[in-house]
Amino acid sequence: MTYCLGIITKYGLIMAADSRTNAGVDYISTYQKLFNLSLPGERVILICTSGNLSVTQGMLLMVQKDLRVPEDSNIHTLPTFYDIARYLGGKIRQIQEQDRSYLKQDGIECKCTVLLGGQIKGQPPELYMIYSQGNCIHASPQTPFMQIGETKYGKPILDRILSFDTPLDIAAKSALLSIDSTMKSNISVGPPIHLVMYEKDSFKIEYELKLDARSPYLLKIRRQWENSLKEAFDRVPDLEWNQTNQKIEIENFPDP
Amino acid sequence: MTYCLGIITKYGLIMAADSRTNAGVDYISTYQKLFNLSLPGERVILICTSGNLSVTQGMLLMVQKDLRVPEDSNIHTLPTFYDIARYLGGKIRQIQEQDRSYLKQDGIECKCTVLLGGQIKGQPPELYMIYSQGNCIHASPQTPFMQIGETKYGKPILDRILSFDTPLDIAAKSALLSIDSTMKSNISVGPPIHLVMYEKDSFKIEYELKLDARSPYLLKIRRQWENSLKEAFDRVPDLEWNQTNQKIEIENFPDP
Numbered sequence: 001m002t003y004c005l006g007i008i009t010k011y012g013l014i015m016a017a018d019s020r021t022n023a024g025v026d027y028i029s030t031y032q033k034l035f036n037l038s039l040p041g042e043r044v045i046l047i048c049t050s051g052n053l054s055v056t057q058g059m060l061l062m063v064q065k066d067l068r069v070p071e072d073s074n075i076h077t078l079p080t081f082y083d084i085a086r087y088l089g090g091k092i093r094q095i096q097e098q099d100r101s102y103l104k105q106d107g108i109e110c111k112c113t114v115l116l117g118g119q120i121k122g123q124p125p126e127l128y129m130i131y132s133q134g135n136c137i138h139a140s141p142q143t144p145f146m147q148i149g150e151t152k153y154g155k156p157i158l159d160r161i162l163s164f165d166t167p168l169d170i171a172a173k174s175a176l177l178s179i180d181s182t183m184k185s186n187i188s189v190g191p192p193i194h195l196v197m198y199e200k201d202s203f204k205i206e207y208e209l210k211l212d213a214r215s216p217y218l219l220k221i222r223r224q225w226e227n228s229l230k231e232a233f234d235r236v237p238d239l240e241w242n243q244t245n246q247k248i249e250i251e252n253f254p255d256p
Numbered sequence: 257m258t259y260c261l262g263i264i265t266k267y268g269l270i271m272a273a274d275s276r277t278n279a280g281v282d283y284i285s286t287y288q289k290l291f292n293l294s295l296p297g298e299r300v301i302l303i304c305t306s307g308n309l310s311v312t313q314g315m316l317l318m319v320q321k322d323l324r325v326p327e328d329s330n331i332h333t334l335p336t337f338y339d340i341a342r343y344l345g346g347k348i349r350q351i352q353e354q355d356r357s358y359l360k361q362d363g364i365e366c367k368c369t370v371l372l373g374g375q376i377k378g379q380p381p382e383l384y385m386i387y388s389q390g391n392c393i394h395a396s397p398q399t400p401f402m403q404i405g406e407t408k409y410g411k412p413i414l415d416r417i418l419s420f421d422t423p424l425d426i427a428a429k430s431a432l433l434s435i436d437s438t439m440k441s442n443i444s445v446g447p448p449i450h451l452v453m454y455e456k457d458s459f460k461i462e463y464e465l466k467l468d469a470r471s472p473y474l475l476k477i478r479r480q481w482e483n484s485l486k487e488a489f490d491r492v493p494d495l496e497w498n499q500t501n502q503k504i505e506i507e508n509f510p511d512p
Binding site: 152153155156157159160161169172173174176177181184185195197206207208209217220221224225226228229230231232233235236237238239240241 | 413428
């Protein structure tokens with residue numbers, strides 16, 4: 001499994017990913033899932049991948065290959081983020097067409113989902129999700145984050161903290177805690193955690209973190225969050241079983 | 257969708273459920289999912305249901321019907337909770353056998369999952385999960401809670417708060433916040449919330465709550481939890497992008 005997320009606010013972007021890959025529970029390994037394919041000073045391009053690793057690696061290799069052919073359309077020359085998203089979707093479709101029938105014979109899925117975030121000079125920052133079928137959607141001020149992989153455990157904290165007006169450092173902290181919560185509840189999501197913060201209009205990646213399981217910083221943040229959560233929990237008033245007028249009998253099931 | 261959970265600690269049991277049912281997103285209604293089928297003074301039997309409503313209602317009607325035939329094996333006469341769990345599993349199988357081929361014709365699932373909690377006089381409290389296939393597992397001190405339906409959003413808080421030694425009122429509060437978190441992230445889980453707290457060896461249900469969406473008590477708890485969570489979040493130190501030695505370059509993808 002995987003957990004990646006992208007956050008877009010009016011101040012820029014956060015992209016984050018775990019690094020655990022598994023083929024069954026008995027083959028667990030570590031792969032990078034967050035990639036920086038920027039052209040510094042001109043365009044920032046960050047990609048997070050989830051799903052079938054052979055498909056997403058194949059897509060990234062084809063992207064790299066096209067970058068070496070200057071006259072070709074590639075992620076450094078395509079005019080908009082929508083074009084780049086469609087281009088990545090096209091690569092996914094190509095690999096899947098090559099492999100689908102062979103994988104299907106053994107009941108293996110060739111699905112994947114990709115997040116694409118960044119900014120092209122003269123345009124605003126953008127965040128896209130590219131589906132396994134090659135189509136795509138973009139994030140909006142109303143929905144300022146996108147998640148792929150094991151998305152549910154880490155969503156409540158994002159729902160409570162994030163808006164399009166959230167400062168970038170707050171968004172980055174929520175991303176880290178969202179991934180940490182997911183790691184706690186699902187062992188198929190695991191460290192190291194990659195995190196990138198991109199400041200709008202800077203056209204370079206200045207803020208990056210890679211935190212492994214023994215990182216003192218990750219351990220500190222986690223301990224602090226656990227303690228604070230427990231304190232928050234303690235401050236919620238106890239259930240008022242007797243004082244409340246809400247107490248009603250739960251009916252027995254009606255007689256048949 | 258549905259979210260129900262059962263918690264067992266050394267002090268007793270908590271059973272809780274939402275009440276939203278949907279057939280697609282355009283047909284949403286409210287059904288009770290937590291049922292009290294106790295024989296006061298002798299045995300406490302609480303059942304939560306998720307999945308295909310026609311299957312779970314059918315199961316409960318058959319259970320009620322058997323209770324009206326005194327010489328028959330029924331949930332008030334079966335000797336152990338394991339027997340009751342297997343009995344419920346058998347009812348599920350019966351209904352599914354009647355309906356499966358007809359539902360399958362139209363691509364409709366006849367799956368369901370059931371939680372069974374309570375206590376028989378002379379035995380300890382027990383908590384079982386009965387799978388759609390009719391088999392079952394029971395909770396243990398190492399895994400003191402069981403969830404059915406939309407389980408993921410509400411699991412992180414349980415992972416952090418619950419153990420077999422947790423006092424019942426704390427367990428009840430964690431159950432309520434777990435359901436509330438789930439309702440916030442998934443609209444297919446909704447009020448009213450039913451909550452029952454059973455004190456070990458009391459053999460009667462003394463503590464019940466039914467909280468609808470406008471319940472002042474639920475609104476108060478929710479507001480307090482949101483505020484406390486935000487304060488907890490604020491207390492977590494900001495990311496140390498520069499001070500940390502963990503900062504490393506995220507490699508570009510290797511050249512093909």
